[in-house]
Amino acid sequence: MGRFTRLPLYIVLVLWSLICLYPLVWMVSTSLKTMPEVTEDPMALIPKIFHWGNYLEAWTKGNFGTYFKNSLIITVAALFLVLWTTSMTAFAVARTDFPGRRSILYALVITLFIPAEATLVPVFHIAKGLHLLNSLAGIIVVSVAGSQVVSIYLIQAYLRTIPRDLDDAAKIDGCNLFQRYWYVILPLAKPVLATVAILTFMGTWNAYMLPLAFTMARPELRTLPVGLVAFQSGFAFSVNWPLLCAGAAISIVPVIALYVFLQRYFVSGIAAAGLKG
Amino acid sequence: MADVVLKDVTKIFERNIIAADNISFEVKDKEFVVLVGPSGCGKSTTLRLIAGLEELTEGEIYIDGRLVNDIPPKDRDIAMVFQNYALYPHMTVYHNMAFGLKLRKYPRREIERRVHEAAEILGITDLLNRKPKALSGGEQQRVAVGRAIVRKPKVFLFDEPLSNLDAKLRVQMRAEICKLHSHLEATIIYVTHDQVEAMTMGQRIVVMRDGVIQQIDTPLNLYNRPANKFVAGFIGSPTMNFIQGTLSKDWRGGLSFSDGVIKLGLPRRHNRRLQSYVGRELILGIRPEDILNPRFGKSTPETVTIWAKVEVIEPMGNETFLYLNTGSTSLVARFSTTKIPRVGEEMKLMVNMSKCHFFDKDTEIALL
Numbered sequence A: 001m002g003r004f005t006r007l008p009l010y011i012v013l014v015l016w017s018l019i020c021l022y023p024l025v026w027m028v029s030t031s032l033k034t035m036p037e038v039t040e041d042p043m044a045l046i047p048k049i050f051h052w053g054n055y056l057e058a059w060t061k062g063n064f065g066t067y068f069k070n071s072l073i074i075t076v077a078a079l080f081l082v083l084w085t086t087s088m089t090a091f092a093v094a095r096t097d098f099p100g101r102r103s104i105l106y107a108l109v110i111t112l113f114i115p116a117e118a119t120l121v122p123v124f125h126i127a128k129g130l131h132l133l134n135s136l137a138g139i140i141v142v143s144v145a146g147s148q149v150v151s152i153y154l155i156q157a158y159l160r161t162i163p164r165d166l167d168d169a170a171k172i173d174g175c176n177l178f179q180r181y182w183y184v185i186l187p188l189a190k191p192v193l194a195t196v197a198i199l200t201f202m203g204t205w206n207a208y209m210l211p212l213a214f215t216m217a218r219p220e221l222r223t224l225p226v227g228l229v230a231f232q233s234g235f236a237f238s239v240n241w242p243l244l245c246a247g248a249a250i251s252i253v254p255v256i257a258l259y260v261f262l263q264r265y266f267v268s269g270i271a272a273a274g275l276k277g
Numbered sequence B: 001m002a003d004v005v006l007k008d009v010t011k012i013f014e015r016n017i018i019a020a021d022n023i024s025f026e027v028k029d030k031e032f033v034v035l036v037g038p039s040g041c042g043k044s045t046t047l048r049l050i051a052g053l054e055e056l057t058e059g060e061i062y063i064d065g066r067l068v069n070d071i072p073p074k075d076r077d078i079a080m081v082f083q084n085y086a087l088y089p090h091m092t093v094y095h096n097m098a099f100g101l102k103l104r105k106y107p108r109r110e111i112e113r114r115v116h117e118a119a120e121i122l123g124i125t126d127l128l129n130r131k132p133k134a135l136s137g138g139e140q141q142r143v144a145v146g147r148a149i150v151r152k153p154k155v156f157l158f159d160e161p162l163s164n165l166d167a168k169l170r171v172q173m174r175a176e177i178c179k180l181h182s183h184l185e186a187t188i189i190y191v192t193h194d195q196v197e198a199m200t201m202g203q204r205i206v207v208m209r210d211g212v213i214q215q216i217d218t219p220l221n222l223y224n225r226p227a228n229k230f231v232a233g234f235i236g237s238p239t240m241n242f243i244q245g246t247l248s249k250d251w252r253g254g255l256s257f258s259d260g261v262i263k264l265g266l267p268r269r270h271n272r273r274l275q276s277y278v279g280r281e282l283i284l285g286i287r288p289e290d291i292l293n294p295r296f297g298k299s300t301p302e303t304v305t306i307w308a309k310v311e312v313i314e315p316m317g318n319e320t321f322l323y324l325n326t327g328s329t330s331l332v333a334r335f336s337t338t339k340i341p342r343v344g345e346e347m348k349l350m351v352n353m354s355k356c357h358f359f360d361k362d363t364e365i366a367l368l
């Protein structure tokens, strides 16, 4: 296509980006205003004065610092545990030939058809029995379990595309089972691991129901999404919009950072999730 | 270096696919043995059994006198070169070659020395820092060989290592692998489906078909004394001419073979062997170079004259292939490039019966 035939396409894309960016810009703008300024002209995109202090206030008084720390701990731990456990399971299912590996995969995949909302109550009860309620560890364990099946499925599907001869070459070169996983297959699985990392990160970072249910009795364990909603409903009549928006802005910083670093995997990750997840 | 012995080796895959059926052969120390056969005959399976990548269904495999049935590939002291090279895409050439040594915990100095030595031999020193993706097919092939030789294993296994190369490079690498063999004084088992590769490289050749060994012999013996019709047809290009017909005895006691149109008298010395086939159907085999152009040939007591029509002429440069029809059967002849008849011409041919082969019509076993 020539430059000019593409022009309409570019115009549409630019307009669409503006539409998508607008709420974000508005949020950042509001986070820098004062409360009277918000009530005066809520739609103004440029604040009169940039009140950076709002962020400090949100971080400390609004407790978003605590929420951020909780979210980060949960997400990083879940990310690490999911990548570690599911890559191993996928390796076993896709690259070894122990009997029953297919049945195991099928059994796992069937559970994908049960919506997470349907299992929340039983999970809650089980967690209660295991004394996992009201702890970050509990949220981590349940989040990990929740992401495992999709991740295993995605990774094993990818691993199947790696030529068998590489395993054979590795066996002859002297690899034992773990070395074959660690030195040969895992490095080759980087693209799908990035995909799984993105999906797990987004899922855990943005999760609401699970951390809400698991932190009822201990507000100091709330994650950012839970904290944001609590903050909003905490002041029934006069929501402190600037602080709320500052909290929301804080919560999307890691997402943007992740996007910048793993940009090239983002699209494939979303596509994979759409196709296979 | 070491010898390899296979004793009654059988491999049956799921769904009862018999890929190797009672295979027995012996590769001597420092020998270059080629496994050859058409696609699906079980060559790769046999090689993978020796490597330990497949489990035996039955039989025994010995490497250097040691029973290796239950020994994993890494402890068999073998190296293997795969058809698609199987280089680790995420490692540089250097690390591809060093990987096996690292896993075996060689000191770093020693690893460096060996990798550079092998790279030197193969002329890939300049490529050591590249990833496999940045190499041509021929270069990848060398790296794959390099990865095998750095370990100095007892036995080298090659599975069609040249089949992904273009024709010219293939000929060149063929010679290089042979050179490598004498340089390393290694025991090599080499799989190919290409009979030219087999003939030019192997000290001995194992011909396989449908999981069964057809014949084990030196290249020249396979060519001159094929054990059955399959081997006769598989080795040599253009392939041997086969004519089905009957054997009869004339009033002087001489044997002659006829397919109804052409009649070929046999040398007397075959009488005893073929006596019992008189009056029965069998298959005559004659190689293209044993059908002679009478414009050069001097007739001898063992040549017979027949007539055929020239249907196609294929000039190869140094020689010419003629596709002929006798009226009852098609023949291929290999002529020199001069004094070639024209297409459509009826011509006289001389068949050198001293070089003919006979096969039983049912068992296809060679009769001479």
Ligand SMILES: Nc1ncnc2c1ncn2[C@@H]1O[C@H](COP(=O)(O)OP(=O)(O)OP(=O)(O)O)[C@@H](O)[C@H]1O
Pocket: B013, B014, B017, B018, B019, B037, B038, B039, B040, B041, B042, B043, B044, B045, B046, B193
């Ligand atoms: N893992 C397997 N499972 C089932 N059948 C197999 C397996 N590997 C090979 N076979 C079968 O065993 C037979 C021999 O295969 P093999 O790969 O040894 O042939 P080959 O002689 O190497 O052929 P090619 O020249 O095409 O490489 C074939 O019929 C093949 O389909």
Ligand SMILES: [Mg+2]
Pocket: B043, B044, B045, B159, B160
């Ligand atoms: Mg093969």
